[in-house]
Amino acid sequence: MLVIESWAVDDGTAVGVVVETLRVRIGEGQLETWLAGSSGRKLAFVTNAERAMVVLMDGDDDAGEHAIDPGAEGSSAGFVLSNGQYDEYPDADTVPIEEAFRIVDHIVNRGSWPADVCWAVDR
DSSP, X not given: OOOOOOEEETTSOBOSSHHHHHHHHHHTTOOEXXXXXXXXXXXXXXXXXXXXXXXXXXSTTOOOEEEOOTTOOSEEEEEEOTTSOEEEEEGGGSEEHHHHHHHHHHHHHHSSXXXXXXXXXXX
């Protein structure tokens, strides 16, 4: 029997529809969201409301892997972390926000990266 991993926002808030959860948090000004999986995996979503960095880790000490946009050029600023840090990332290391929503939804609901998504291993 296939067991689907359950996910919650790292503060313990249950995740219903993950994309809706992310949209609400962004609307509240929370541009960084960490999801914790029941298997110990972590999923980070950091956005500037136009692009997002999506990082999937096997646990707290894992550097993980992140979604990439290989054809993208330039960089984008405005990624504000919960500790107040203001980051800028190369666009090749982030994806458009709607694509990020699709990726996160797929990981949460199917347990893996979508087959058509590129990602870089940071381990």
